[in-house]
Amino acid sequence: MVDIPISQINAYAYCPRRFYYEFVLGEMVENEFVLEGKQLHERVDLPGSSTRGQKEQFRHIYLCAPTLGLIGYSDLLEAEESHADLTDLARAGKL
Numbered sequence: 001m002v003d004i005p006i007s008q009i010n011a012y013a014y015c016p017r018r019f020y021y022e023f024v025l026g027e028m029v030e031n032e033f034v035l036e037g038k039q040l041h042e043r044v045d046l047p048g049s050s051t052r053g054q055k056e057q058f059r060h061i062y063l064c065a066p067t068l069g070l071i072g073y074s075d076l077l078e079a080e081e082s083h084a085d086l087t088d089l090a091r092a093g094k095l
Contacts, residue, residue, distance in 0.1 A: 005072070
């Protein structure tokens, strides 16, 4: 079994070539967007929830897809409705 962060699966889906450069070769260009993302990411790893505007944000959420053999944590989920149950939101496609 290989542990692959969900962020790397997302990066591969976005651009396999870029994934290869960044995660296989370790060549990542640090521009202002990457630096800003690193700063924002520092606080996203802390479990909990908060409200931003009219959306509720949930941090460090355990996810699994048994039929795909996937398990992991999502750094941040944002719900369109505040104060709702995550399971109900997922079933309604509002996450």
